[in-house]
Ligand SMILES: [Zn+2]
């Protein structure tokens with residue numbers, strides 16, 4: 001059976017942001033969403049529900065943004081319509097609410113993207 005390709009798209013313009021084959025969506029605890037792990041709201045400072053990406057397998061366009069910001073912190077916008085879809089922070093990691101995990105550095109806001117997870 002071929003692997004299911006999951007596309008994460010910008011909610012506003014439907015631009016493809018990344019596929020989970022390249023960049024698996026992670027929970028705040030760094031677990032791959034869908035592989036037995038449900039999304040968690042165990043976020044440190046976030047009101048909104050988010051998914052996370054690891055720096056090891058972020059999509060190229062996010063890599064470029066992160067490079068441009070010198071791996072510090074910044075916001076992520078859809079490359080096509082410039083809607084804000086998330087943020088990243090490599091310098092001030094905060095533990096999540098349960099105090100056990102540091103969420104992955106790249107954060108994507110659920111309500112800004114089309115994703116099969118919820
Ligand atoms: Zn867009």
Ligand SMILES: [Zn+2]
Pocket residue numbers: 028029042043096097098099100101
């Ligand atoms: Zn937690």
